[in-house]
Each structure stands twice: as structure tokens, then as C-alpha cells.
Amino acid sequence: MLIVLLVTVVLLPASRFALFLSLPAGDGRRAEIVELGKGRPLRAVAQELERRGILSSGRLFTLYARLMGGDSRVKAGFYLFDDGMRPGRILSMMLTGEIYQRLFALPQGYSSFQAAEMLEKRGIFTKEKFLAACRDGAMLSELGIQAPSAEGYLFPGSYNILPGKTEQEVVREMILRQQKYLKDEVRDRLKVRGLTENELLTLASMVEKEAVLPAEKPLIAAVFQNRLKLGMRLQSDPTALYGVRAFAGKVSRDDIMKQTPYNTYQIPALPPGPIGNPGKDAIEAVLDPPTVPYLYFVGRGDGSHQFSRDLASHNYAVNKYLKAPAAAQRGTR
Structure with missing residues (x-):
């Protein structure tokens, strides 16, 4: 297999292969999410990337990956590529498993x-x-x-x-x-x-x-x-x-x-x-x-609460932390 690959590279114009490796397919404005599934041939992924405009040649990318010994080491997953990436960068992402993530965090208490x-x-x-x-x-x-x-x-x-x-x-x-x-x-x-x-x-x-x-x-x-x-x-x-x-x-x-x-x-x-x-x-x-023994609580205005065991204590806290500051604020307007 190695001999066949070397012969293929020799038959290719050196300038064409060097140009392919050194230049991206575009200016980075096109971005695509591509799935590299388990068991899916790298050749098929490379052809899809060419079809989507991310690579200028799927055939040369496949050849490059094989020469680098990476065609059997790519990791499955979804990848986000753009046409401003060089082939070496694309292959490196596949080898290291730099997969695309769209994380969503649901905070505690959210409805x-x-x-x-x-x-x-x-x-x-x-x-x-x-x-x-x-x-x-x-x-x-x-x-x-x-x-x-x-x-x-x-x-x-x-x-x-x-x-x-x-x-x-x-x-x-x-x-x-x-x-x-x-x-x-x-x-x-x-x-x-x-x-x-x-x-x-x-x-x-x-x-x-x-x-x-x-x-x-x-x-x-x-x-x-x-x-x-x-x-x-x-x-x-x-x-x-x-x-x-x-x-x-x-x-x-x-x-x-x-x-x-x-x-x-x-x-x-x-x-x-x-x-x-x-x-x-x-x-x-x-x-x-x-x-x-607490039956009541009211916010102090700083995130904490005043806890009370009876209504009289609670009403005092409400006046202290809610009503009095509100009245003072109205007086400054």
C-alpha cells in the first residue's frame, strides 16, 4: 500500500500537491458541520467536504491522510469545519477528536x-x-x-x-x-x-x-x-x-x-x-x-432572608427590610 501511495504522489505534479496543502479552499466564510461516523470511510468524508466547498480536493486529502498514517486513527463525531482551514488543520482535528459541541446548560430552578x-x-x-x-x-x-x-x-x-x-x-x-x-x-x-x-x-x-x-x-x-x-x-x-x-x-x-x-x-x-x-x-x-421553629421569611435586600417564628416578628422584619427602605427611597425622589 505504501508503495502505491508513493507512486501516486510521484505521478502528481509536486506543485499541485504542495499548493493543496498550503492553501485553504476558501476565505473562511463557509462553515459546515460534518459527521464522521464510526466505520464511515475517510474517503467518503473527504468527498463530502469537497462537495460542501471545505476542501478543494477530496482525493488529495485522502491521499494526504494515508501518507500521514491517519486514515485509520480519525475519531468519530461531529466536526465544525470552515473553508479557511488548511488540510493539515482539518486532519489534525479529526485525529485529536476536536469535535463540535453545542452546549446548553439548564440552571437549577429554571422552569x-x-x-x-x-x-x-x-x-x-x-x-x-x-x-x-x-x-x-x-x-x-x-x-x-x-x-x-x-x-x-x-x-x-x-x-x-x-x-x-x-x-x-x-x-x-x-x-x-x-x-x-x-x-x-x-x-x-x-x-x-x-x-x-x-x-x-x-x-x-x-x-x-x-x-x-x-x-x-x-x-x-x-x-x-x-x-x-x-x-x-x-x-x-x-x-x-x-x-x-x-x-x-x-x-x-x-x-x-x-x-x-x-x-x-x-x-x-x-x-x-x-x-x-x-x-x-x-x-x-x-x-x-x-x-x-420558623414559619416566615422575608428578603433583606442583599439576597439573604430574615427568618421569624411568629407573625409579630415577621411583620417587624417586613417593615424593616421592605417598607422602610421603600419609603425612604420615595422620599429621595
Whole structure:
């Protein structure tokens, strides 16, 4: 084989081969994502790159790769090439596995609506199609989720959304990651807490939305569970806005008066399902809350909260951290 390759190179005009190696096919304006699948001949990939305008000659690239001993060492995956790359650079990417990645990170606590908006802004999926995938009843039923949506079951973390992946495939991957965590780390402990999986995820999603400081998540979880034991309404601000508008830390009187299935100012118990997708620390906070007497909390304005055991103390904190600063701010206008 080596003799045949050497003969082929000798028969080629040296200037042509040297020119091919030294000059890219274009000016870098054309970019293409190409899949190098397992078992796919390098020759076929080279021909595709030539057809797409990334290489000036697929035949010469194949010859070059064989001379370099790289034709059998290329790594499978998706690659992003442009026509401003020299052949040596393209081959080097294939040999080192410098594959294309389109990473998407779902933050802890984000709702499916927020995830859909992020994906649309990144140009990965449209908001409508991603949300439709989250509500795919057949898929949810297949995965054992008895809920109208995948809300709460999308595992926060990073995902590589390769070309060709559908919205359903990405949602399924997110759900499976969450289910694996719940199966491996959580389900045996649910019985001890007396919670269903839906109640766990619902409480954890509320903790995620309320907490700014990670260290306060267990305290917030304890407040919610203390109130539930006493039959008190949870009165959680983010629940008043779920499905209505994005939660930005503030709610109005009109917000808390709205009659929605999730508004815990109006309903006497937990919402029917999660209001976001909780991470591990919020789930752990619900599973293992501290024993504290607190029934109330209010934001101090710096991300932290003041926790209180009775209404009088809470009203004092509200006046100190919310009403007094607002009145002072109005006075300076």
C-alpha cells in the first residue's frame, strides 16, 4: 500500500500537491458541520467536504491522510469545519477528536418556560416546539410520569445538543438524568419523609425559586414543611407568577390575588406540580430540613432572608427590610 501511495504522489505534479496543502479552499466564510461516523470511510468524508466547498480536493486529502498514517486513527463525531482551514488543520482535528459541541446548560430552578426561551435565543430550538416536547403525553407516560408536563423532571446541568437531535430527544435525556438521580439517591428516603415524588419535586422547585444563597435552602425548606404541618398556606411569591409571567423577585398585590392552580396565596396546600426544575441541593434540603421553629421569611435586600417564628416578628422584619427602605427611597425622589 505504501508503495502505491508513493507512486501516486510521484505521478502528481509536486506543485499541485504542495499548493493543496498550503492553501485553504476558501476565505473562511463557509462553515459546515460534518459527521464522521464510526466505520464511515475517510474517503467518503473527504468527498463530502469537497462537495460542501471545505476542501478543494477530496482525493488529495485522502491521499494526504494515508501518507500521514491517519486514515485509520480519525475519531468519530461531529466536526465544525470552515473553508479557511488548511488540510493539515482539518486532519489534525479529526485525529485529536476536536469535535463540535453545542452546549446548553439548564440552571437549577429554571422552569421549562425559561429553558425554552434560552434554547430559542441560542437558535437551537423554537420555544413552542420545546414546550410541546415537554408536554408530549405519550413520552411522559412511557417514562412513568403521571403529569401534564415534564416540569420538575428536567435535570439541571450541561447538555451537548448535536445537530439532528430533536426536542423530544433532548427532553427525554433531561428526564432520564433526573430519574436516575431520583432512583439512585432519593426514592428510599421519600418514605421516611412521608412525601410523594411529585410533592418532593414541587417543594424543591419552590425552594429553588425562593433561595438566593445556597446555605438558606434547608431553612426555606423547613419553613414550608412547618407551615404544611400546621395547615397554613405557603404564600410563596414565585407560585403566584408561575404560568403567568417570569418571576423577577417581586410580586404585586394583583399578582397574589390571581386565581391560578399554582398560587399558594389562594390555594390551601401545595401546587399541583413543580414550578421549576430543582437541583440536587434543593432536593436534599427538602429531604433533610433542619429542626427550626420558623414559619416566615422575608428578603433583606442583599439576597439573604430574615427568618421569624411568629407573625409579630415577621411583620417587624417586613417593615424593616421592605417598607422602610421603600419609603425612604420615595422620599429621595
